Amino acid sequence: MILIVDDRPENILPLKKILELHQFSVDTAESGEEALKKVLNTGYSVIILDVQMPGMDGFEVANAIAGFSKARDTSIIFLSAVNKEKQFITKGYTSGGVDYLTKPVDVDILVLKVKTLHRLYEQQQELRVIQASLSKEVEVRKQAQEELAERIQELRSVLASLPQMAFTVGIAGKIEYVNEHWYLYSRHSDAFPETHPDDSDCRDWQEHFQKGMEYTREVRLLELATGEYKYHFLRITPIRQQGEIIRWVGTFTDIHQQKVATELLEQKVELRTGELLTKNVELERTNHELQQFAWVVSHDLKEPLRKIQILNDMIKEKYLKDNEAAALLVDRSINSSARMSKLINDLLEYSQLSVSTAFQPTDLNELLTELLMDFDEVIRAKKATVIVEKLPVLDIIPSRIRQVFQNLISNALKFSKEDVPPFIRISACFVAEKSIDAAPSALGKYCRIELTDNGIGFDEKFLDRIFIIFQRLNERTSYEGTGIGLAIAKKNIDKHNGLISAKSRLDEGAAFIIVLPVVQPEG
Structure with missing residues (x-):
C-alpha cells in the first residue's frame, strides 16, 4: 500500500487517482500526526511525503517514522514545491528519504519510482520470509545433528557389545586358539563354523595363506542356539616378526543387523x-x-x-x-x-525457451538472407548498410538462433545515431577454445560470430546488465523496447552451450560476440 501525506487535499487527489490507475492501493493523510498514527497500524511500501506542512513538517515525520520497526522497509519520497535548495534536499536524504522530488513533478517518473520502490519492498518482505524459513531450517538441522550425535553414541555402545569371534592359526594352518564366542557357532575348537550352502567354505583362505596375504570376506554362519544363518565379516591377518609370518589372527565380526x-x-x-x-x-x-x-x-x-x-x-x-x-x-x-x-x-x-528442440546442421548464410528480408523496410527507411560475410554451417536450433540475430540486428538499427546511416557487419571465424577472446584456428571446434555497428554504443561498465531481463540502459521515451530481447538472446546461446558478450564505447558503436560449438556435444 502507498501512503500520500499532504496538508492540501487538492494535491492528494490527482496523485491518488494516478497511482490507483496503476493498480496500487493508496491511503492518505493530511498531517504529519495523522500519518504517524497510520504508520503505527499499517505497513506501507512507499510513503510520498510533502515537506512543507503545518505542525510537523515532512522532515520531522520522516525522522519519527525511522524509529518504527514496522516501517523499517518503507521507502520515503519527499515532494516539495518550495524547499528546492541543496540544504533541504540533503536534509531529506539524511532524514531517511530515498528520493527528493521538486514540484511540478513528472508523473510518469514518479510512478516509475513508486513501482520500483514497491517492488523492492515486496522483495524485502519475501527475503524476510525466506530468512525466517532458513532460521527455522537451521534450528531443525541443529536439532537433527544433536539427535544424530545421540544415535551415534547409541550405535557406538551397540558396536562395543557386538559378539565377535577371535581365533589364531599357526604357520602349519591349524587352529591354535579360539575365544568363548567361537562356541556359539562351532562345537569344536579346531573346526570352522558351518557356512550357508550358498557361501563357499571358509577354508578357501588357504590360497591367501600360501601367499602371506590378508584375507577378508562376508559369510553367513549357522548360529547353534537358533539354527539361523547370520552375516559375519571374516578377517584373517598375518602376524610378522622380523619379516617372517609367525601366526595368523582371525575375527568373525557379527554384521547381521547392519546387513x-x-x-x-x-x-x-x-x-x-x-x-x-x-x-x-x-x-x-x-x-x-x-x-x-x-x-x-x-x-x-x-x-x-x-x-x-x-x-x-x-x-x-x-x-x-x-x-x-x-x-x-x-x-x-x-x-x-x-x-x-x-x-x-x-x-x-x-x-518458451525451456522447450526442448533438436539441433540440426544449418547454413547461417541462408538463415540471415531470409531474416534480412524482414528488415527491408527499416533498412531502406534508415538507409542502412548490412554486410554479411561468409558464414559456416553450424549445429544449431534454427528458430532460436534466428531469434538471436533478429534481436541483435533490430538493436543495431534501433540504437543508431541521428542523421548517420547505420552500418552493420556480420563476420565469423573458427576458434580452438570456448572463449570470447580465443585466437582464430582453421580447425577450431568453435565458431566466433561478431556483429558490429556504428550506433550510439554503451558504457561497458553496464555489460553485466544488458543480458538481464527487463534491464534497459536508455530511456523508453527515446528508444522503444521491453528490455527482454538480449535476455532472450542470452538464454538461447546458453541453450546452445555457447557464450555471448559485447564490447562498446559511448558514441563509438558496439560489437556483439557469440561463440558456438561447430557440432553440439551429445546429451
Whole structure:
C-alpha cells in the first residue's frame, strides 16, 4: 500500500487517482500526526511525503517514522514545491528519504519510482520470509545433528557389545586358539563354523595363506542356539616378526543387523526412486501445461489490447481532429497498448525457451538472407548498410538462433545515431577454445560470430546488465523496447552451450560476440 501525506487535499487527489490507475492501493493523510498514527497500524511500501506542512513538517515525520520497526522497509519520497535548495534536499536524504522530488513533478517518473520502490519492498518482505524459513531450517538441522550425535553414541555402545569371534592359526594352518564366542557357532575348537550352502567354505583362505596375504570376506554362519544363518565379516591377518609370518589372527565380526538394515535401505531407495520417477513425469506434464497456459493467457491478453488500440484510433479519427491535447493523450494510450502487446509477445517467447528442440546442421548464410528480408523496410527507411560475410554451417536450433540475430540486428538499427546511416557487419571465424577472446584456428571446434555497428554504443561498465531481463540502459521515451530481447538472446546461446558478450564505447558503436560449438556435444 502507498501512503500520500499532504496538508492540501487538492494535491492528494490527482496523485491518488494516478497511482490507483496503476493498480496500487493508496491511503492518505493530511498531517504529519495523522500519518504517524497510520504508520503505527499499517505497513506501507512507499510513503510520498510533502515537506512543507503545518505542525510537523515532512522532515520531522520522516525522522519519527525511522524509529518504527514496522516501517523499517518503507521507502520515503519527499515532494516539495518550495524547499528546492541543496540544504533541504540533503536534509531529506539524511532524514531517511530515498528520493527528493521538486514540484511540478513528472508523473510518469514518479510512478516509475513508486513501482520500483514497491517492488523492492515486496522483495524485502519475501527475503524476510525466506530468512525466517532458513532460521527455522537451521534450528531443525541443529536439532537433527544433536539427535544424530545421540544415535551415534547409541550405535557406538551397540558396536562395543557386538559378539565377535577371535581365533589364531599357526604357520602349519591349524587352529591354535579360539575365544568363548567361537562356541556359539562351532562345537569344536579346531573346526570352522558351518557356512550357508550358498557361501563357499571358509577354508578357501588357504590360497591367501600360501601367499602371506590378508584375507577378508562376508559369510553367513549357522548360529547353534537358533539354527539361523547370520552375516559375519571374516578377517584373517598375518602376524610378522622380523619379516617372517609367525601366526595368523582371525575375527568373525557379527554384521547381521547392519546387513539387514542395508537390505531394508536398498528396498526403500528402490521404492523412493520409483516415486521420484513418477514425480518427474508429473513435473514434465505440469511444465507442458504451464507452457500451454502461458500461450493462452498471452492470447487472451492481446485480444483486449487490440480492441483498445482500434477503439482509440476510432475516437481519434472521429472525435478529436480539432482537439490536439486530447488527441495527444489518445496517442499516448495507443503507444502504451503497443508496448504492452510487444511485452506480452517477448514474455511468451522468453517462457518458451525451456522447450526442448533438436539441433540440426544449418547454413547461417541462408538463415540471415531470409531474416534480412524482414528488415527491408527499416533498412531502406534508415538507409542502412548490412554486410554479411561468409558464414559456416553450424549445429544449431534454427528458430532460436534466428531469434538471436533478429534481436541483435533490430538493436543495431534501433540504437543508431541521428542523421548517420547505420552500418552493420556480420563476420565469423573458427576458434580452438570456448572463449570470447580465443585466437582464430582453421580447425577450431568453435565458431566466433561478431556483429558490429556504428550506433550510439554503451558504457561497458553496464555489460553485466544488458543480458538481464527487463534491464534497459536508455530511456523508453527515446528508444522503444521491453528490455527482454538480449535476455532472450542470452538464454538461447546458453541453450546452445555457447557464450555471448559485447564490447562498446559511448558514441563509438558496439560489437556483439557469440561463440558456438561447430557440432553440439551429445546429451
